[in-house]
Amino acid sequence: MAEQPLFTFQDAVDHVSDVFDIAGLDATSKHFRAAKRAVADAYRDIVRLHEWSYYERHGQITTEAEQSSSTITYDHTGGTYERMVTIAAGTWPTNARYMHIIIESQRYKVATRESSTVITLTPDTNPGADVAAGTSYNIFRSVYPLPVNFRRMSPLIDLKNNWMLKYIPPGKVMHALVGRYQPQDPDSFTIRNQGDFYGGLSVEMLPPPSIARTYDFAGEFDPRALTTYKYNTGTVSSTAGTTTVTGSATVFADAHIGDVIRFAKDSTDTPDGLYGDPGGTDTPYVSQRVILAVASTTSVTIDASVPATISGVNYSISSPLDIPTNDMMNLFQRMCESGYRNLNPRECGIKERQEARMEVQSALILAMRADVHDRSDGLYDRSGWSTLDDLALRGTAAVNSSI
Numbered sequence: 001m002a003e004q005p006l007f008t009f010q011d012a013v014d015h016v017s018d019v020f021d022i023a024g025l026d027a028t029s030k031h032f033r034a035a036k037r038a039v040a041d042a043y044r045d046i047v048r049l050h051e052w053s054y055y056e057r058h059g060q061i062t063t064e065a066e067q068s069s070s071t072i073t074y075d076h077t078g079g080t081y082e083r084m085v086t087i088a089a090g091t092w093p094t095n096a097r098y099m100h101i102i103i104e105s106q107r108y109k110v111a112t113r114e115s116s117t118v119i120t121l122t123p124d125t126n127p128g129a130d131v132a133a134g135t136s137y138n139i140f141r142s143v144y145p146l147p148v149n150f151r152r153m154s155p156l157i158d159l160k161n162n163w164m165l166k167y168i169p170p171g172k173v174m175h176a177l178v179g180r181y182q183p184q185d186p187d188s189f190t191i192r193n194q195g196d197f198y199g200g201l202s203v204e205m206l207p208p209p210s211i212a213r214t215y216d217f218a219g220e221f222d223p224r225a226l227t228t229y230k231y232n233t234g235t236v237s238s239t240a241g242t243t244t245v246t247g248s249a250t251v252f253a254d255a256h257i258g259d260v261i262r263f264a265k266d267s268t269d270t271p272d273g274l275y276g277d278p279g280g281t282d283t284p285y286v287s288q289r290v291i292l293a294v295a296s297t298t299s300v301t302i303d304a305s306v307p308a309t310i311s312g313v314n315y316s317i318s319s320p321l322d323i324p325t326n327d328m329m330n331l332f333q334r335m336c337e338s339g340y341r342n343l344n345p346r347e348c349g350i351k352e353r354q355e356a357r358m359e360v361q362s363a364l365i366l367a368m369r370a371d372v373h374d375r376s377d378g379l380y381d382r383s384g385w386s387t388l389d390d391l392a393l394r395g396t397a398a399v400n401s402s403i
Contacts, residue, residue, distance in 0.1 A: 010273060012043075031344070059147070071133070097113050101137055104127070104131065165189045237311045
């Protein structure tokens, strides 16, 4: 059975090194840094050129049930903590700091969870005065973070009731919440940065959910993040038939989870990518695997056993490119080349940079053509597309002329 081709961050930088003949320079030089930056920029931007089917993926959000058992006391000032809410029996949820609490029909934001029985409220949302013991409450979560690589989504689908929630623009949330602070079954949602997670987006349910429930959505996501350019400290060993790789003098880290590890035949040279080392040597890897888990700094779990036992061999780890190789790799490489030229205007003239952008445009049209995987809509038949320009007119997204 043929293996799925795997191209890595290191492979992409090697490609730029080959094209612009910067192999052999110090890895910290301006040109190598420009090569890595060009790859990272192209990787970030490629998803924005077209609505690629490859990045349309399934997502789920599971809500949490409200809590209203027991009663509370609110001590506004002078206690162990300022703006302190103490529960009479039971415990506060461990993630209470992401929740709101209703006290005497007013909704307040939780600031911290100080202990299993004590939370505090934010300075700008609190009762403003002590609240006597024995007061009822509701604590609930209405905001749920989306994955860090989330871009956009279809309406949420309530799997139990089999209905779609209505989307409300962020600017209309406060109006939509009027009179609907009490938790119940949500009928709408919005997407915004709620303030708890830097640089990330969250789903806010309206009204707040009262029970734990799962919601499905179809979303568009950015590619998996590039975390490792090249790591190859120490040597590794692994026994055929097992999925454990043991390192010597290695410092494996959680950042390597999901990365590609390549094994050399011995401890003489670091294994190269598919086309050899840009510096002129050729020491191809004998096998490659994906790291599924990091048990310690000297032990990782891989997705499949190595073909044959290895002992004390060199290796390299690099992040995989989350790009379909048959559909988009040519476009990605042209974008890397164009990006490198733009980062080196003194070495690359205006005409050369313009030609590089035109190459990107041509590669984009071909990639859009390859992204049509379904023939049932009549856009593709046995005779193929008539012209590349015709494809641009038929495609679901226009060519981005800004690249």
